[in-house]
Amino acid sequence: MEIVLAIVVGILYTAGVYLMLRRSILKFIIGLIFMSNATNLLVFLSAGLVSGSPVFVDGEKINAEVMADPLPQALVLTAIVIGLGIVVFTLALKYKFFELTGTDDLDQLKKTDN
Amino acid sequence: MNSVILQLAAKYLKWLFIVFAVLALIRGHNSPGGGFIGGLMAGLAIVYNGFAYDTFRIKERLQNFPEWLIAGGLFVIVLSFFPSLLLGETIMSGVWLKISLPLVGELKLGSPLLFDIGVFFTVIGVTLMFIFSLTQKR
Amino acid sequence: MITLVALPILIPFVLIIGMLVCRSDKLARWLGPVASGLLLLLTVVLFVFVQKHGVLAIQMGGWEAPFGITLVVDYLSALMLVVSAIILFVIAVYALNFLPDSININRFFIFFFGLAMGMNGAFVTGDVFNLFVWFEVMLMSSFVLITMGRSKDQLEGGIKYLALNLVGSLLFLAGVGLLYGKTGTLNMAHLAEILKNDDQAILMNTSAVLFFIAFGIKAAVFPLYFWLPASYHTPNITISSLFAGLLTKVGVYTFIRFFTLFFVHDPQFWHQILLVVAGFTMVAGGLAAAAHYETRRILSYHIISQIGYMIMGLGIFTPLAIAGAIFFTLHNMIAKTNTFLVSGMINKARGTFELKEIGGLFKESPLTAILFMIPAFALAGVPPISGFFAKFILIKAGIENGNYVITAVAIFTAMLTLYSMIKIWNEAFLKKQPGNGNPGRSYSFSFAEYFPSVLLGIVSILMGIFAMYVFGYTMEAANQLINPDLYIETVLKGIKL
Numbered sequence: 001m002e003i004v005l006a007i008v009v010g011i012l013y014t015a016g017v018y019l020m021l022r023r024s025i026l027k028f029i030i031g032l033i034f035m036s037n038a039t040n041l042l043v044f045l046s047a048g049l050v051s052g053s054p055v056f057v058d059g060e061k062i063n064a065e066v067m068a069d070p071l072p073q074a075l076v077l078t079a080i081v082i083g084l085g086i087v088v089f090t091l092a093l094k095y096k097f098f099e100l101t102g103t104d105d106l107d108q109l110k111k112t113d114n
Numbered sequence: 115m116n117s118v119i120l121q122l123a124a125k126y127l128k129w130l131f132i133v134f135a136v137l138a139l140i141r142g143h144n145s146p147g148g149g150f151i152g153g154l155m156a157g158l159a160i161v162y163n164g165f166a167y168d169t170f171r172i173k174e175r176l177q178n179f180p181e182w183l184i185a186g187g188l189f190v191i192v193l194s195f196f197p198s199l200l201l202g203e204t205i206m207s208g209v210w211l212k213i214s215l216p217l218v219g220e221l222k223l224g225s226p227l228l229f230d231i232g233v234f235f236t237v238i239g240v241t242l243m244f245i246f247s248l249t250q251k252r
Numbered sequence: 253m254i255t256l257v258a259l260p261i262l263i264p265f266v267l268i269i270g271m272l273v274c275r276s277d278k279l280a281r282w283l284g285p286v287a288s289g290l291l292l293l294l295t296v297v298l299f300v301f302v303q304k305h306g307v308l309a310i311q312m313g314g315w316e317a318p319f320g321i322t323l324v325v326d327y328l329s330a331l332m333l334v335v336s337a338i339i340l341f342v343i344a345v346y347a348l349n350f351l352p353d354s355i356n357i358n359r360f361f362i363f364f365f366g367l368a369m370g371m372n373g374a375f376v377t378g379d380v381f382n383l384f385v386w387f388e389v390m391l392m393s394s395f396v397l398i399t400m401g402r403s404k405d406q407l408e409g410g411i412k413y414l415a416l417n418l419v420g421s422l423l424f425l426a427g428v429g430l431l432y433g434k435t436g437t438l439n440m441a442h443l444a445e446i447l448k449n450d451d452q453a454i455l456m457n458t459s460a461v462l463f464f465i466a467f468g469i470k471a472a473v474f475p476l477y478f479w480l481p482a483s484y485h486t487p488n489i490t491i492s493s494l495f496a497g498l499l500t501k502v503g504v505y506t507f508i509r510f511f512t513l514f515f516v517h518d519p520q521f522w523h524q525i526l527l528v529v530a531g532f533t534m535v536a537g538g539l540a541a542a543a544h545y546e547t548r549r550i551l552s553y554h555i556i557s558q559i560g561y562m563i564m565g566l567g568i569f570t571p572l573a574i575a576g577a578i579f580f581t582l583h584n585m586i587a588k589t590n591t592f593l594v595s596g597m598i599n600k601a602r603g604t605f606e607l608k609e610i611g612g613l614f615k616e617s618p619l620t621a622i623l624f625m626i627p628a629f630a631l632a633g634v635p636p637i638s639g640f641f642a643k644f645i646l647i648k649a650g651i652e653n654g655n656y657v658i659t660a661v662a663i664f665t666a667m668l669t670l671y672s673m674i675k676i677w678n679e680a681f682l683k684k685q686p687g688n689g690n691p692g693r694s695y696s697f698s699f700a701e702y703f704p705s706v707l708l709g710i711v712s713i714l715m716g717i718f719a720m721y722v723f724g725y726t727m728e729a730a731n732q733l734i735n736p737d738l739y740i741e742t743v744l745k746g747i748k749l
Contacts (some may be wrong), residue, residue: 010501020419025411028550032422034417035337035419035422036422039425039429040343040425041232042426042429042430043425043426043428043429043432044429045433046253046430046432046433047427047432047433047436053369066202066629071438072429072432075381075428075429075432077150078381078385081150081382082385082388084244085240085478085529086388086392086418086421086608087394088247088248089392089395089414091248091420092247092248092415093407093410093411094411095393095408095416096246096399096407097408099408099412100402100404100519101404102409109408109411111404111405111408111484112405112408112409112412112483112485113481113482128594181272182273184272185269185272185273188265188269188272189269189273192262192265192266192269195262197315198313199255203314204254204255204311204312204313204314205258205310205312205313206257206311206312206313207312207313207314208313208314
């Protein structure tokens with residue numbers, strides 16, 4: 001199962017990088033979402049997958065050796081929240097930019113460069 | 115969108131959303147759930163209502179409400195730091211209070227729950243702010 | 253008493269709530285400077301405590317060290333906290349007079365304190381993932397600040413700033429994941445202990461590379477700095493100077509922290525890379541600064557060139573060199589912010605940042621000229637002011653350790669720095685006002701407008717005159733970094749105060 005998820009991480013990164021290199025800002029944002037999901041999955045995988053042994057179950061004593069590691073799950077939850085906030089902010093920024101200039105083309109963004 | 119079915123559903127479903135949100139909030143500490151998930155559900159109740167009627171109208175009606183929610187939520191979070199400080203423990207330590215109630219049984223109240231409630235309101239506010247900032251007049 | 257360590261984070265947090273509730277501009281005008289003054293006082297107290305006890309650590313929520321989140325303050329953190337608090341205070345005062353009416357000052361201070369909270373959190377935390385969270389808090393606030401005012405240029409600069417920094421954050425997070433996968437811990441002290449006796453530590457290079465790129469983007473080192481000159485000149489000058497003094501230096505701080513505490517397993521490789529990157533950063537930034545004629549752009553490129561010196565100190569990796577890098581960071585935060593503040597004053601007097609359209613300011617306002625001269629001399633490294641000692645320590649460390657190439661590059665860049673500073677000096681202050689020789693308008697500054705720049709100038713000079721003491725502190729910080737035993741012990745065993 002881990003190997004499948006590892007491949008999925010790879011595919012998501014590939015798709016993310018590909019989309020980020022496109023000219024459209026919207027595609028860039030979608031690429032960002034892909035990359036952020038790939039990263040979240042990577043962090044989630046970092047402790048390995050354990051099936052059938054959730055972390056906190058009231059009233060039952062489970063051997064810590066076989067229990068799923070709770071930390072990466074907590075990390076991923078935090079990372080998802082942060083990712084959500086960032087994606088929304090990026091979308092809002094893109095929206096305001098589009099309202100102001102009417103362009104979605106990254107090649108038009110050359111004014112502040114030099 | 116002007117769908118009668120959606121509007122009728124929203125009327126009742128939003129309360130269902132909120133009930134489940136509070137449930138998720140309360141059972142949160144050692145089981146799946148918690149302030150963040152509850153907050154998202156409760157935020158969705160309002161957003162769902164907005165989809166059924168008109169998000170922009172709701173935005174206009176609620177005005178500064180999301181910001182107040184965020185401020186209030188953050189304030190509750192700060193409040194949750196104080197019990198541990200007053201007891202002389204490290205800041206943010208969990209302080210628990212056990213109350214036995216006749217019908218409900220034993221109730222565990224503590225500063226982590228207070229913290230979760232703060233997160234709950236903050237998340238509702240943030241969700242609304244996200245949706246409203248991307249809304250425009252139809 | 254130990255709760256003091258958490259206060260640099262808590263105070264801005266409480267302030268944010270207060271300002272969200274009372275949306276009054278009048279209150280914000282008072283609360284902003286007063287509260288940042290309070291923060292400065294608090295950090296000084298923290299510094300005194302660190303001097304007494306060495307390292308302060310607090311386990312949040314009472315969870316023992318490798319499991320919970322630890323907040324640690326050692327010499328490096330304390331020094332960074334104090335200097336960044338000085339800058340926060342100065343900018344808070346500066347904002348009162350230089351923020352345009354189009355920006356709501358209450359909103360500005362909300363995100364100002366958001367930035368302060370994220371930055372202080374990043375300085376204080378002892379946990380890698382927590383560092384990521386504080387970085388994001390800081391970045392989110394800075395995203396809002398940089399687009400405040402919503403002109404076309406700002407949104408464009410904002411998109412560039414956002415894009416590269418988000419990629420950096422994602423790489424950071426991926427690095428955290430790999431780090432946890434290999435070591436099973438994210439506590440910095442615990443990581444250091446594990447990796448010290450690990451003969452497979454070389455495998456850490458994958459995550460170290462990810463961290464290197466992530467911090468490289470945040471700190472704006474050579475091949476990764478392009479977001480900085482594209483965005484720093486777009487927002488209002490108050491916000492530019494806030495960013496110039498603080499943001500990249502947090503990246504440098506994390507560089508120093510990570511590559512002295514636990515990524516020390518493969519010194520030849522990493523120090524070589526750091527030195528190469530440092531050299532290119534210095535030269536690229538310096539040359540680009542020499543080519544421009546707009547004060548903010550010159551100064552933006554100049555930030556990059558100065559980052560090179562800090563990375564150079566880390567790359568040489570002797571106690572003296574790291575002390576030099578820390579000294580340079582502290583001096584640079586103050587002097588760099590001050591140059592931005594003065595360029596804002598030039599803009600207020602003349603209404604433009606273009607050097608070709610301004611001139612004759614020396615005659616009109618000699619005090620502004622002197623105020624510019626202090627940080628300019630400090631950056632160029634003229635003796636009695638802070639920059640001379642910072643550069644001197646770095647170059648001495650480089651020669652002692654036999655890193656002649658990078659030392660030569662550093663000296664060459666010092667010339668470039670001097671050149672671009674002289675350029676601003678000549679164009680803005682000495683030459684006659686272009687056109688009909690008659691400035692479009694003249695403007696006399698009030699005391700409140702001079703005050704921030706005067707304060708930073710005094711700090712710069714004091715840092716030069718009392719360089720002995722500052723050097724003593726930075727040396728102490730460097731020793732703590734090179735021999736992190738006290739740090740590790742304090743975090744993992746815990747001390748009672």
